[in-house]
Amino acid sequence: MTDNPIIKGQLVCVALNDAEQFDAMQTTFNEAPYKSAPTQPVLYFKPRNTWSTEGAEIPWATMDDQPAESMVVGASLVVVFGQECCRVNPEEALNYAAGYTLVHDFSLPETSYYRPDIKGKCLDGSAPIGATVVPATAIENLQALTVTTTVNGTVVNTMPLARTVRSVAELISTISHIMTLQPGDGIAVAFPGQRAVVKPGDKVTSEVADQLLLNNSLSQ
Amino acid sequence: MKHARVRYNGTELAVSVEADGQLKSKVDGQLINENDVEWLCPVENPGTIFALGLNYADHARELAFEPPKEPLVFLKGINTLSGHKQPAYRPDNIEFQHYECELVAVIGKTGKNIPREQAMDYIAGYTVCNDFAIRDYLENYYRPNLRVKSRDGLMPIGPWVIDKEDVGDISNLKVTTHVNGELTQEGTTADIIFDVPFLVEYLSSIMTLQPGDMIATGTPEGLKDMQPGDHVVCEIEKVGALTTYIVSEQQFYGDKY
Numbered sequence: 001m002t003d004n005p006i007i008k009g010q011l012v013c014v015a016l017n018d019a020e021q022f023d024a025m026q027t028t029f030n031e032a033p034y035k036s037a038p039t040q041p042v043l044y045f046k047p048r049n050t051w052s053t054e055g056a057e058i059p060w061a062t063m064d065d066q067p068a069e070s071m072v073v074g075a076s077l078v079v080v081f082g083q084e085c086c087r088v089n090p091e092e093a094l095n096y097a098a099g100y101t102l103v104h105d106f107s108l109p110e111t112s113y114y115r116p117d118i119k120g121k122c123l124d125g126s127a128p129i130g131a132t133v134v135p136a137t138a139i140e141n142l143q144a145l146t147v148t149t150t151v152n153g154t155v156v157n158t159m160p161l162a163r164t165v166r167s168v169a170e171l172i173s174t175i176s177h178i179m180t181l182q183p184g185d186g187i188a189v190a191f192p193g194q195r196a197v198v199k200p201g202d203k204v205t206s207e208v209a210d211q212l213l214l215n216n217s218l219s220q
Numbered sequence: 221m222k223h224a225r226v227r228y229n230g231t232e233l234a235v236s237v238e239a240d241g242q243l244k245s246k247v248d249g250q251l252i253n254e255n256d257v258e259w260l261c262p263v264e265n266p267g268t269i270f271a272l273g274l275n276y277a278d279h280a281r282e283l284a285f286e287p288p289k290e291p292l293v294f295l296k297g298i299n300t301l302s303g304h305k306q307p308a309y310r311p312d313n314i315e316f317q318h319y320e321c322e323l324v325a326v327i328g329k330t331g332k333n334i335p336r337e338q339a340m341d342y343i344a345g346y347t348v349c350n351d352f353a354i355r356d357y358l359e360n361y362y363r364p365n366l367r368v369k370s371r372d373g374l375m376p377i378g379p380w381v382i383d384k385e386d387v388g389d390i391s392n393l394k395v396t397t398h399v400n401g402e403l404t405q406e407g408t409t410a411d412i413i414f415d416v417p418f419l420v421e422y423l424s425s426i427m428t429l430q431p432g433d434m435i436a437t438g439t440p441e442g443l444k445d446m447q448p449g450d451h452v453v454c455e456i457e458k459v460g461a462l463t464t465y466i467v468s469e470q471q472f473y474g475d476k477y
Contacts, residue, residue: 010297015362034360043366045295047268049428064425086372086476116294116362118270122427124332179299180372 004051004129006080006101008184011051011127013076013105013191014171015042015113017164021193033114041166041174042113046105046127046188052216054131058106060200060219061123070109072195075149075206075214076188077161078103079168080133085181093172096181100139101130102147102206102214103188110195129186130214139211142168149196149206156196164190222380222460223345225264225303226257233257234264237380259303262347262381263326267432269296269375270423271322271351273364275438276411291414291422294362296351296436297370304379307465309472310448311354311371317446319464320351320439321397321405321454323390325416326381327433332424339420342429345384348462349377349436350454352446373472375436376464387458390416394457395440399450407440409456 016022016038029037052058061068082098105127108120139145142161149157161168168189175187198204200220207213222237228245235243235252243252273292302308310317328344352374357367387393390409397405414422419435446452448468455461470477 010299012297012366036360038359038361040357040359040365040367042361043370044362045297045366047295047427049268049430087473113361114363115292116364118293118295118423119426122295124428178367178372179297179370182299 004053005131006133007051007129007186009182010185011046011103011188012175012186013044013046013188015044015191016193017041017166017190018159018193019163019165022165024193041171043175044116044121047122049124050122050127052125052128054128054214056125056128056216058128058216058218059123059125061108068108071106071198071218072109073149073198073204074105074191074195075147075157075159076103076105076191077145077147077208078129078186078188079172081181081185082183084183085172085176088173088176090169090173093169093176094136094142096172097136099133099135100212101133101186102208102212103130104128104204104206104214104216105188105191106198128214128216130212132212134211145208145211147206147208149204151196151198151202151204157192157194159190159192161190221386222382224262224378224380225260227260228252228257232260259305259379261301261303262378263432263434265432266298266301266434267430269298269300269434269436271296271369271436272414272419272438275413276407276440277413278407278411278441288413291419293423294364294369296375297366299372300370300375302373302376304376305463305465306373306376307467307472308350308352308373308376309467309469310446312469314354314356316355318353318355318443319397319405319446319452319454320353321395321456322349322351322436322439323393323395323409323456323459324349324377325435325437327429327435328431330428330430332428334420334424334429336417336421339417340384342420343384343416344431345381346387346390346456346459347377347381348454348456348460349375350452350462350464351375351436351439376462378462379460382459393459396455397442398453399444399446404444405440405442407442409437411440412437
């Protein structure tokens with residue numbers, strides 16, 4: 001609930017967009033309760049109580065008044081909108097991005113994708129958002145970017161945008177046909193399929209080399 | 221008191237709704253005729269919208285589900301909100317879109333870990349929503365997914381927020397929907413599985429609730445397909461009656477289609 005300077009409207013996140021995870025889950029997708037692979041982007045909200053900032057300490061989750069057994073983190077590039085974006089084609093979609101920032105999605109482990117994961121994903125302060133937006137014009141080849149995450153200095157995840165099921169442009173187009181995006185809205189486009197396990201007190205840093213940086217820590 | 225928001229002479233205005241149906245400006249007390257305004261979402265700074273799936277014992281049976289042991293909660297985008305007497309669209313090339321008449325509790329005070337006994341202190345009032353769903357778009361991932369439940373303008377809400385004191389007990393209110401004048405949905409909040417105090421306790425144990433957050437409490441049985449040209453009235457006894465006009469996707473989006 002710490003006021004962040006960038007996301008003011010809605011933060012839409014895309015799950016299962018890591019192609020490695022998506023391919024590895026094919027058997028699972030065909031079993032109950034899913035029964036078949038998703039044909040559309042799998043989306044969830046990080047609501048306003050989750051929004052936080054660069055440098056923020058993330059509260060360790062509690063479950064039934066007890067500290068949660070485990071938490072995980074995934075980092076994603078966030079498309080930040082600076083103008084209304086309604087029903088756009090993939091070919092023009094990137095023109096609607098004002099720029100890009102990073103988000104850390106702290107949550108309980110992703111054990112199921114069947115029902116909306118309110119308990120896991122809606123924890124207070126669990127979506128710190130980068131302090132800066134890199135203007136879209138400063139990025140030459142978006143799909144060539146990689147988000148790298150370290151925990152206490154050790155690399156735990158690298159997520160190249162080249163490894164996604166759907167490109168940023170495709171996602172903007174599809175989502176803009178469901179919901180009109182407004183200035184101050186954001187889409188987190190690609191989290192690594194294997195979320196990194198974190199412990200109380202851990203320091204989590206994600207970056208896009210020379211462009212974006214996001215530092216957070218977990219409370220004790 | 222009933223609190224509404226309208227667009228009048230091009231400006232957004234907070235009004236109260238008087239006993240005779242006239243609207244009274246909260247700025248200067250001017251009385252305004254309902255026919256001269258466009259109704260807006262009555263919640264001024266809408267926050268997180270929670271909605272309940274399968275929360276009426278009769279509706280869960282209708283959809284052939286075991287009533288859930290834990291609430292099925294999903295979030296809706298604020299892009300879904302619109303007001304009383306506004307158009308809502310039927311997407312092109314679908315088979316089944318239905319209304320869902322729901323009692324909405326509006327949060328009036330910030331709180332975390334609110335015990336059930338104190339839950340009503342955190343409710344400002346109530347309104348009615350029509351939580352449209354497009355069943356063609358259901359997939360078994362974060363179901364009901366955003367494509368089904370977070371579409372532009374497909375959660376009309378209003379006409380007003382009525383103070384909780386003016387409604388009193390909400391545990392047995394009649395819930396009805398009329399399509400083109402014909403009664404198609406009839407139920408009572410007595411069939412709600414997880415009630416408002418439970419939901420406030422449950423949600424606030426997970427996250428902080430804030431003024432402007434809303435909890436749409438689910439719908440009873442009686443679902444019917446909607447077509448452009450239909451008009452649908454969702455009514456909750458003592459709270460209000462919300463009218464929506466169904467249009468095509470092209471009519472709704474106009475130049476942006």
